[in-house]
Amino acid sequence: MILRLAFASLLARALTVAMTILAIALSVMLFLGVEKVRTGAKASFADTISGTDLIVGARSGSVQLLLYSVFRIGNATNNLTWESYQDIAERPEVDWIVPISLGDSHRQFRVMGTTTAFFDRYKYRSGQSLSIQHGAVMDDLFDATIGADVAQTLGYAVGDPIVVAHGLASFTEHKDQPFRVSGILAKTGTPVDRTVIVSLAAIEAIHVDWQSGAQIPGQSTPVDEIRQMDLQPQAVTAALVGVKSRLQIFGLQRAINEYPQEPLLAILPGVALQELWQIVGIAETALVAVSAMVIVTAMIGMMATIFSSLNERRREMAIFRAMGARPWVILSLLVLEAALMAALGALLGLVLLYLGLWVAQPLIDSAFGLWIPIVAPSMREFWVLLGVVCAGAIVSMVPAIRAYRLSLADGMMVKI
Amino acid sequence: MTNSDHILALSDVSFRWPGQTSFALNVRDFRLDPAETVLLLGESGSGKSTLLSLICGTILAKSGRVHVAGTDIGGLSSGQRDRFRAEQIGLIFQQFNLLPFASVRDNILLPLRFAPDRAGRVSAPLATAERLCRDLGLPEDVMAQKAGRLSVGQQQRVAAARALIGTPPLIVADEPTSSLDAVTQATFLDLLFAQSRAHGSTVMMVSHDSRLANQFDRVIDMADIAHTTRYAA
Numbered sequence: 001m002i003l004r005l006a007f008a009s010l011l012a013r014a015l016t017v018a019m020t021i022l023a024i025a026l027s028v029m030l031f032l033g034v035e036k037v038r039t040g041a042k043a044s045f046a047d048t049i050s051g052t053d054l055i056v057g058a059r060s061g062s063v064q065l066l067l068y069s070v071f072r073i074g075n076a077t078n079n080l081t082w083e084s085y086q087d088i089a090e091r092p093e094v095d096w097i098v099p100i101s102l103g104d105s106h107r108q109f110r111v112m113g114t115t116t117a118f119f120d121r122y123k124y125r126s127g128q129s130l131s132i133q134h135g136a137v138m139d140d141l142f143d144a145t146i147g148a149d150v151a152q153t154l155g156y157a158v159g160d161p162i163v164v165a166h167g168l169a170s171f172t173e174h175k176d177q178p179f180r181v182s183g184i185l186a187k188t189g190t191p192v193d194r195t196v197i198v199s200l201a202a203i204e205a206i207h208v209d210w211q212s213g214a215q216i217p218g219q220s221t222p223v224d225e226i227r228q229m230d231l232q233p234q235a236v237t238a239a240l241v242g243v244k245s246r247l248q249i250f251g252l253q254r255a256i257n258e259y260p261q262e263p264l265l266a267i268l269p270g271v272a273l274q275e276l277w278q279i280v281g282i283a284e285t286a287l288v289a290v291s292a293m294v295i296v297t298a299m300i301g302m303m304a305t306i307f308s309s310l311n312e313r314r315r316e317m318a319i320f321r322a323m324g325a326r327p328w329v330i331l332s333l334l335v336l337e338a339a340l341m342a343a344l345g346a347l348l349g350l351v352l353l354y355l356g357l358w359v360a361q362p363l364i365d366s367a368f369g370l371w372i373p374i375v376a377p378s379m380r381e382f383w384v385l386l387g388v389v390c391a392g393a394i395v396s397m398v399p400a401i402r403a404y405r406l407s408l409a410d411g412m413m414v415k416i
Numbered sequence: 417m418t419n420s421d422h423i424l425a426l427s428d429v430s431f432r433w434p435g436q437t438s439f440a441l442n443v444r445d446f447r448l449d450p451a452e453t454v455l456l457l458g459e460s461g462s463g464k465s466t467l468l469s470l471i472c473g474t475i476l477a478k479s480g481r482v483h484v485a486g487t488d489i490g491g492l493s494s495g496q497r498d499r500f501r502a503e504q505i506g507l508i509f510q511q512f513n514l515l516p517f518a519s520v521r522d523n524i525l526l527p528l529r530f531a532p533d534r535a536g537r538v539s540a541p542l543a544t545a546e547r548l549c550r551d552l553g554l555p556e557d558v559m560a561q562k563a564g565r566l567s568v569g570q571q572q573r574v575a576a577a578r579a580l581i582g583t584p585p586l587i588v589a590d591e592p593t594s595s596l597d598a599v600t601q602a603t604f605l606d607l608l609f610a611q612s613r614a615h616g617s618t619v620m621m622v623s624h625d626s627r628l629a630n631q632f633d634r635v636i637d638m639a640d641i642a643h644t645t646r647y648a649a
Contacts, residue, residue, distance in 0.1 A: 001529055005518050012517030012564075315512050321474065322509070323578075324502020324530030326495050411474030412507065 002329075006337050009316070013309065017341060020302045024345025027298040028388055029352040031291040032381055036357065037364075038284055040372040045277065048190045049269045051123030053249050056080060056088060056256055057238035059263035063279070066272040069100060069238040072110045072191045076102065079235035084262045088239065091255070093248040096121055099236040101203045104164050109150045111164050111196045113203030113236075119145075121240060124190045134158050135183035141202055141227060143182035147193040151184040158184060162196070164206060189371050201231035241266070295388060299395045302341060306334060306399040314410060317403060322412035330407045334400035335393050342392025346385040350377065422483065423586050423618045424448040424471065429480035431470060441466050442643040443480070446636075450585065453609055453619040457626055458638025464622045467642060468590055472505060473497035485585050502531035506579025506617070508589040513575035516564025520554075521545060523563050524578045534582035541581070548577035552607045569600045576608050583615040590622050605631050 010017045049070050057065045058078035067073040089097045098121050101113035119130050119137050135158035138145045144162060156162070160181045179198060187193055205226050221229075243249050249268065256266035317330050357374050365371050377385075426446040433439060441463040448454055458464045469475045470482055473489045474497075482489050485504045489497055506527070514523045524545040528535035538544050542559075549558055552573040558566070563574060572592055579587050589608070593601040605628065612619045621632070629635045 001522060001525065005515065005522060005526075008517045008519075008522075009515075316515055319513065319515055320526075321498075322472070322501075322507045323527040324498050326498045326530075329530075411469050412472060412509075 002333065003336070006333055006340060009313075010337060010340060016305055016309070020298075020305050021341055021345045021348060023298040023301050024295075024342055024388065024392070025348035025352055027291075027295040028346050028349025028385070029356065030294050031288075032349065032353045032384060033356065034287050034291040035381070035384070036353070036372055037370070038287065040370055042277065042284075044189055044370055045280075046273055047125040049122075049124060049273075050126055051121070051242070052240045052269050053243045053246070054241040054253055054256070054266045055238060055269055055272075056241055056264060056266045059265045062265065062267040062272045063276050065238065065265055065267055066269065066276060068102065069240075070191065070269065072102070072112075072195060076237045079237055080239060080264065081235050081262060082233055084259065084264060085236055085239055087259075087261075088241070088256060091252065093243050093245075093252045095242045095244045097242075098122070098240045099200055099233075100238050100240065101200055101233060101235075102237045104166055104203065104206070106150075106162055106164050106196045107154060109147075109153075109194050109196050111144075111198060111203075113198050113200045113233075115200055118197065118240075121242060122192070124188050124192070128188075130188065130192065131186045132183045133186040135181070138182045138197065138199055138202075140180070140182070141199065141205055141231075142179050142223075143198070143202075144179040145183045145185060145197040146181055147185050147195045147197075148187035149193040150196055151181075156181050156184070158182065164196070164198075166206075189365075200233055200236065204231040204233050205229075295391070298345070299342075299391055302338060302392060303395045303398055306338060306396055307402070310399055310403055310406065313403075314406060317407045318410050318412050321407050321410070327404045327407050331397075331400045331404040334403055335396050338396030338400075339389055339393040342389045345392075346388045349388075350381075350385065421449075421486075422447045423450045423485055424620070425481075425483040426470070427481050429470065429477040429482060431466060431475065431477050433466075439463075440645040441470075442645070443467065443470075443641055444643070446641040448586075448618050448620060450618055451613070451616045452633045453612065453631075454621070455629055455632040455635045456620060456622045456638060457624065457629070457635060458622065458642075459624055461644075462638040463642050463644045464638060465590070467638075468588060468622065471588060472501050472507070474501075499530060502527050503534050504584050504586055506581075506584040506587040508572070508575045508579050508587070508592040510591040511568065511571075511595045513578075514563035514566075514571055516562065518563055519559065520549070520561050520563055520566070520574050521559045523574060524548070524581055527578060528582055531582065534584060538582045544581060545577065548580055548611070549574070551611060552577055553603070568595050569604070572596060572604060573607065576604070576611070580608075580611050580615065580617070583617060585617055587612055587617050587619045588622075589619065591624070592621065593628070594623070594625070601628070602631075 055065060055069050057069060058076060058080055060077050064074060068076050085099055088094065096117065098114060098118045100118070102110060104111040116137055122130055132145070133148065146156060150156065158181055161178045162181060163178050179202070185192060208221050208226055208229065241252070243252055253266040253268065256264050320330055320333070321327070354374065357372060361372055361374065424447065426443045429443040431441045456464065466475070470477055471484065473492070476490060484500070487500065489500060492500055515526070521542070525541055528538060528541060535541070546559060550556070554570060554573055554577075558570070558574070563571060566574065572595070575592070579589070593604055596604060608619065609631070
C-alpha cells in the first residue's frame with residue numbers, strides 16, 4: 001500500500017515529476033549513448049587489422065607507422081627501399097609479406113598500391129577476409145579495386161574510368177594514365193572502404209614521366225610503351241608481414257629494427273593500437289566524465305524538486321504521522337519516491353537510447369564509418385542504470401532528512 | 417477507580433514547548449471513561465492542540481503521567497508511541513484529513529498499515545471500510561474515488577470512517593465540524609456517535625462551539641482542567 005501511495009503521490013504532481021523523469025532520462029541516454037559510441041569506436045578501431053604480425057616501414061614512431069599504413073592518416077616520412085623489402089621477404093621467419101605504396105589520391109580517397117596478396121592476407125574483425133561485392137580483383141596494370149565507401153560516395157560501378165591525382169588533395173592529375181574500376185569490395189567498416197587499391201606496378205606506371213615529385217615538362221610516355229617497361233618499384237611505403245611461428249615475431253622485429261643498411265621500424269599492430277588508444281583514451285575519459293556530470297546535474301535537479309515540494313507536503317506528512325507512521329516512514333517514503341523517479345528515468349533513458357540508436361545507426365555509419373550494433377543492454381549498462389537508481393535514492397536523503405526533522409517537529413499538527 | 421479503568425487519564429501533567437518560555441500547560445487531573453462522549457470546550461490558544469499532542473504522544477510531558485487505555489505512554493519509546501497511537505486512537509482533524517491523491521479506500525485503511533493489532537481486529541478490511549462508508553451516509557461508489565475530489569463534508573465522513581475502522585478505544589476529534597454547515601454538522605455527529613456507541617469507543621471532541629454541547633454525555637471546559645500560563649512578551 002505504501003508503494004501505491006508513493007505512486008499516487010507522484011501522479012498527483014505529474015507535471016513536475018514528468019519533467020524530473022525526463023531530465024534523468026535524457027542524462028541517462030546521453031551517458032549510455034556515449035558509452036555505446038565509445039565501445040563501438042574502440043571495437044571498430046581494434047577490428048581494423050588482424051592476422052598481421054608485424055608492420056614494417058621507415059623508422060619513425062610506431063603510432064605514426066600504424067596511422068599511415070593502416071588508417072591512412074598522415075604521411076610516411078620516408079620509404080622502405082625495394083632492396084630492404086626483398087631482404088626482409090627472404091628471411092626464413094617470414095611466411096608472407098605484402099607491400100603497400102601510398103602517396104596518391106583519387107578525389108578525397110587515398111590510392112594504395114599493393115599486390116593481389118593483400119586481398120588474401122589483410123584481415124579485419126578477428127580474421128575476416130576482404131570480399132569482392134561486384135567485379136573482380138585488379139588484373140590489368142590499369143585496374144583499380146575500390147572500397148565500398150569510394151563506390152558509394154562517387155557513384156562508381158565496375159568498368160568506370162578513374163583518374164588518380166598525384167599526392168593528396170592535389171590538382172595535378174595523372175591524366176595520361178586513366179584507370180578502370182575492376183571490382184568493388186564489400187563493406188568492412190575499416191579504412192579499406194575508403195581506399196582505391198591498384199597494383200604496385202601501376203603506382204610506378206603513373207610516375208614514369210615524373211621526377212622528384214613533379215612531371216617532366218613535355219614528356220608523356222604512351223600507355224603502350226609503359227606496358228613494355230620494367231615497373232619494378234624502387235621503394236614502397238610499408239609492408240605487412242606474417243611470420244611462420246608466433247614465437248619468431250619478436251626475433252624478426254628486433255632484426256628489422258637493427259637492420260644495418262637502412263633505418264627501419266617493425267611494429268606489432270596490437271601493441272601500436274594500444275598505444276594509440278591510450279592517446280585517444282584521454283578524450284574518451286573526458287567524454288565519459290562530462291556525460292556523468294550531466295547525470296549528476298539531473299540528480300541535483302531532482303533533489304531541488306523534492307526540496308521545493310516539502311513545504312506543500314507537510315500536511316501529507318502530518319497525516320501519515322497522525323495515522324501512526326514513524327518519522328522514518330516519512331523518510332523512506334521520500335527516498336522510495338526518488339528511487340521510483342530515478343528508475344523510471346533510467347528506463348525511459350534506455351528506451352530513448354535504443355530509439356535513438358535505431359534512428360542514428362545508418363547516419364553514424366555513413367558519416368563516420370562507425371557501425372554501432374544494436375544489442376541487448378550489457379551487464380555494464382545494467383550497473384549504470386542501477387547506479388542511477390541508487391544515486392537517486394542517496395541524493396534524496398538530503399531533503400528526506402529535512403522532512404524527517406520537520407515531521408518530528410510538526411507531529412500531527414501543521415501550523416501553516 | 418484506577419488509571420487502568422479510564423480510557424484516558426492525565427495527572428499532574430505539565431508541558432512547556434522547548435525554547436519557548438511564554439507558554440506552559442498544566443493539567444492536574446483529567447479522566448475519560450470508556451464509551452462516553454465528551455466535548456472539550458476551549459477558546460483558541462487555550463492549549464487544546466498541545467493537550468491533543470500530549471494524548472497522542474507526539475510530544476511528551478515534562479512531568480506527570482499520561483495514561484491511554486491503561487498504558488503510561490511516557491514509558492514508551494517514540495517508535496512505540498507512534499504504533500500505540502495507531503493502535504489505540506482514531507483521529508479526526510478540523511480539515512485536510514485525507515491524502516488527497518490517494519483513494520478513499522487507501523485513506524480509510526491507512527492506520528491499519530501501522531497498527532497490526534488493530535488490523536487483526538478487522539477480518540475483512542475492504543468490506544468493513546465499505547460498511548463504514550455506507551453507515552456514514554457516503555455514496556456507494558466512493559471507495560475508489562480520489563479523496564481530494566470529495567466535498568468537505570464527505571471528506572470529514574471518510575476521516576470518521578478512518579478513525580472508526582478497527583474500533584480503537586479512543587476517538588479524538590479536533591473541531592471536525594467547524595468547516596461544515598449546521599445541518600451537516602448535526603448529521604455528522606449523529607453518524608459518528610452511532611458508530612462509536614456501536615463499538616464502545618470513547619469520543620473526545622475538542623471545539624470552541626458550545627452549541628454542540630447538548631449532543632454529548634459530558635461537557636468539560638478547558639479552563640476547568642488545564643491551567644495555561646502566558647507571560648507577556
